[in-house]
Amino acid sequence: MADTRLIQSRYRLLDLIGRGGMGEVWRARDESLGRLVAVKCLKPMGPQHDQAFTRILRERFRREARVAASLQHRGVTVVHDFGEHEGVLYLVMELLDGQNLSQLLEENEQRPLPVDHVVDIAEQVADALGYTHRQGIVHRDLKPANIMRLTDGTVKICDFGIARLGRDIGMSSRLTTTGIAMGTPHYMSPEQIGGKEVDHRSDLYSLGCVLYEIATGVPPFDLADAWAILVGHRDTRPEPPRTHRAELPGFFDRVVLDLLAKAPDERPADAGDLRRRIVLGRSGEQPVPGAGVVRREPERLASGPAGSGRMDAELPFWARKMTSGHQANGSQGPALPDPAAGLTRRWTTAASTAAPRPPLTDGSTGVPPARSAPAPASDRLTALAGRHSEGVDLGRLGRWEEAGEVHRAVAAERESLLGPDHPDTLASRHEVGLTLSRTGRAADALRAFGQVAAGRERLLGPDHPQTLGAREQTAYVLGQLGRHFEAHQVYAAVLAGRERSMGPDHPDTLRCRHNLALNLGRLGRTEESWQLARQVADDRARLLGATHPDTLATRYEVAYTLGRLGRWAEALETYQDIAGARAATLGADHPDTLAARYEAGISLGRLGRSAEALELYRALVADRTRVGGPTDPETLRARHGLGVNLGRMGHWEEALTEARGVCGIREEALGPDHPDTVISRREVAVALGWLGRWSDALTAYREVAEARGRALGPDHPETLAARNDEAHCLDRLGREDEAAELYRTLAAHRAQNALPPQR
Template identity: 60%
Template sequence: MAAGHHDEQDGPGGAPPAGRGKGAGTDTGAGAGRAPGKGAPAGAGGTGSDSTLIQGRYRLHELIGRGGMGEVWRALDESLGRKVAVKCLKPMGQSGDAGFNRILQERFRREARVAAALQHRGITVVHDFGEHDGVLFLVMELLDGRNLLQVLDDARRHPLPVPDLTDIAEQVADALAYTHAQGVVHRDLKPANIIRLADGGVKICDFGIARLGHDIGFTSRLTGTGVAMGTPHYMSPEQISNSGVDQRSDLYSLGCVLYELATGHPPFDLGDAWSILVGHRDNIPEPPRAERPELPADLEGLILDLLAKDPEDRPQNAADVAGRLKAIRAGAKVAVPAGTAVPGWARALSTGPVARSTRVHPPVEPAHHELTGAWSTRTVTASADPAALAELAARQAEADDLGRIGNWHQAYDLHTTVATSRDRAQGTEHPDTLASRHEAAYCLTRLGRAEEALRLYAYVAEVRRRVLGPDDPDTLAARHEAAYALGALGRHLEAHQEFSAVLAARERVLGPEHPDTLRCKHNLAFNLGQLGRAQEAYTTAVEVADARSRVLGPEHTETLGTRFEVGFTLGQAGRWAEALEVYREVGEARARVLGADHPDTLAVRYETGICLTRLGCTADALTLYEDLVAALTRASGSSDEETLRARQALGVNLGRLGHWDRALAEARDVAAVRQRVLGGDHPDTLVSKREIAVCLGWLGRWSDALTVYREVADAREELLGADDPDTLTSRNDQARCLEHLGRSEEAQELYRRVSRHRQDGPERL
């Protein structure tokens, strides 16, 4: 059996390698959202109508909020005739362990008693708590106000005026000073947990809920270290590292909240949960006055002090923070910001992992579309209820937050619901309605539903073209995403044409080095590689990498993503030594910026191993893949697709070193997991099955190998067609096997069959 027969593996020339999504994926700032209300909480009975009664006392009327741990309902305490809010946590019993549920109930009672004992004007009052049909619930005062997340979203993410900011900050600090004096630490302070009342008062809610959530199981394992995921944008470094947490952790979270109120975004708004956590741990926040010069210097100093990495370097108690805020409020003077010639998008760029989108739509007068009569601006229509629109904005923001933590199914559901509601309230062609549909399409892309995403993006792009104009950035954004969906569907020539058109428009409208222009050019480079135009892909990727290095910095994650693409295009061109050098440089930079176990860092290690294998450095590649499999298993689990991809490459290198028994065991394990997770006819499963046959052949077990080769060939023919190159490769495998078994006539007939299909098959790009 020829050694070249062993070359079918994941990586360049095969299936997309680990981490390719980061290098080639879309990155337009699309978010994702919250699932819509779907009736009463599980176990409560009824549908949220007057028939829903908890413990014969609390009648649920209206779902007013939903989060990761449960739902909040507007309700009536029928015993006292008092309107209340009822927070219903997710149903218990998921573990099937009665002992666990008893411990959880006791923990809930303890935390609820602590919350109920807090009596301060800045703390939400807890009236009652209990369990009903497997649902834990808290009964709280019903507040007339908006949480700070909604306040910011109502203002379209514009920062709060300094007097409002300092007033809110002082009230929160006073409330924290009280709770800390009682020995109570919040642990999950964030804008959504701080309510600003209609009369200007401020209240903190959800004391004890963060710790209870950990017990219920609402955590995300981001690494093999068991980091518990709270709310990443507001977590202190000590929470991230699972070290001791005390009142100074709340003060760090308060610093994050104040930073967001002062600038309109959190201090480390870096796109994905891992990058955010690394930012809290390692990055120095940009001073708020760099974006907002009118902020008082003392206020900026306090915010940065609160954001100190070491708890010892922060203010040591909330009372001191409140005192500093009182002094700032007494002496603050608002300055007029100095003008600057630097464009707004350039001012917003940072050295953090992801450049934020900073496009702000200018105010416009309302106007009707000349054909449909639908509103064609972002302005509220005369007939729309402002309160309803504010609620939609809040739900949109929650949808975005769900997307940031990867809850794409919930995100899609809520974005779709918001779009439908906006359609009724503002019009089918209103830009806000189209924005919600754009976000829903992004969720479809992340869910692998590229065909549906393409249809929705194409619709949004066409309507935006009519309403906003063909060169409007939002129109171009939808066209860009449609091109990406075309590529995901394998329609690379169409994707190339669309990427090229969008790139030309963005270069004309935004300039050649605007982040959106470079993002489009990056994706164009990737798509050129998919078309087999390796030299053009390489040249384009180098141009983007150089530009991003100038604009964003050489170690910005988008720069490193394009340099990763440069390495990949070098590999496609067979320039493996040069590709290896690029991958090693990118890997070292990503380890410094993101950490050694970040998925992007591990993706580079995978590609480095591919290069080593191609260069004949098989022993080095084997060592790399053994370490990589261990790291991926810790980080993502043994069944994760990237872990399995690395194990596949490990098996290939075991075979190349002649360790065929170990290679066979590895191939069988990977094939079994892929068959269970992906299905027996999935392309990745068939790659692993083919690897089993390769190993059997090298071990001289030709009859067993023939059975597997035939199974793979038949499945590929059924799945891909008789003319597909992968099908023909498998038929050739089958023919070679027949030769080894002495069945030459059958082998020659199969070779002739393959030859006919290759001659008669359709042309391919």
């Protein structure tokens, strides 16, 4: 973008102000209005993000930018415009002349700011938050880097709404299910850390952390490990600010401690109440006790400096003996992938050579650089964080075997350094489970996810999002193993936990209901599966929109269950709607669009509209070949559908040629006993029978029966069905005695296994 120098023929980029984890900020001139502005260019999407993810991010950007642009207050940065230019999202803001609080602290060599400045900043930020909270908007990532003090003394909050996009840009969607809400460890509220819903009082807690740091020079929990910082916020009482700096006013000490209350109900009722207390305190008046806040005397810690042995004793048992990571430094920028910091880090080529940050949980990046040289253990943790990210990237590329080797090695080393129940160890174990599941080792994956779920339950409780996430993975793996009743029980329990902790409309709750509907279908409870999938589709459409990928995924299941119920006309209509919506939002060549077209072809065939199905599959084979190549599994599936419909149209020679071609490729790629290979071989046998080549058909059906017997067992219904086809061939060849003997054998098998007779 910098090369063009002009965005949308209006904003001319002049000077690069800064770079950071989210993108670049430029000083620019608005050519239309002749004024100087700041243009924030968001970090471009990398190849790891698919089209659906990028589309959703663009939608969120536009929504969040509108939120930011709607705010009109002297204490909030003004957003003038936003849009997209050459694939890069940009935001046009007022150009501010000043420094953020992190920069002020750093410039002051990490010494606290003057007391009168601190109190003035507190009052101005409280006034701005009062306005934004009345608009129903919560910042969720308030920190020194997001608060600017201009040269004239005006204080402004930056990056409302846009801050939340940084997490999506910096991490894969899978890594956003960690349960740790958006935020930076030094400034996160206890409810954010617990993965709970947050409201305006979470911003008040974060403001308390900011005020504590600019007033004392250190954050309230200045511990040496990211997880210990989070535990401090959740479980440990902060030292009163005046223990660090006696000159602070008594009212300010009480205000900050009230802001840092663990329970939201014990904080000031709102930012307006907070501002009134500050104004009264500055004037020397005493606030009315109990006005908007539950009064309590702050209890001073018996320990010395934060991080001492007594502080460690205050932490939960599972946080003790943790290996220290890099010590946090609020002035150095954010700890999580930063969407809104002072933009001091590169995201260009130079960034790729920087050492990765230690992980917080499930692959999230850890705390900022140390003030002093890290200990060797910290270096090892940093290196392990990088290797963890490499493993995640390998999985994203579909290289699951390699990813599994990386994650197993990282998990073992993290366990030796941090212990088996440390969040980072469990994050690696979770990734190990994913790689096992993706490589067909479902039983091993089940054990891995079971261990992770048990560890997270000990750490975080049974209803924490991370615990529930691991348990939901166990249900998925149980389904892979064919243990659908057990999977149903786990899904139902996880759903109850998600509804308790997140509410019925949370995306994770809806995803669990979606999975529960799928599993009901696997149990043969098709009517219930259809009803639940339809409800989830309606809820997702209401919350996310009718064309959101998640909504369409559930509608896809609705269509599938309609087919299972024999309601093929409705299934066809639904699949066609889905294919059209996916083509419009994801693109005509997106795998999900092509999958919906394939299912529409099946519905056409079931409705006897084979000519239309044949036309559809010819086009689909061409598109699949162009997108994935001639040997791609989905190309072969489309060719299989083409062959089936050639047969239905009576074109048996062409059907035989198609079936043999697909079977040969599948056998070479997958092996002779793979289910897809066996299905293709059966289509060869069917075509041979219709062509009257019964001897060849007999050979093919016997190969099918033998392969199914090896894979499924001699008494499996599919094995018996193939042997029934074998008996039919014998009958057509005039070998009645052999056919009769085989029919008697099959009847005995069915009687023994209480199977219904073959039709």
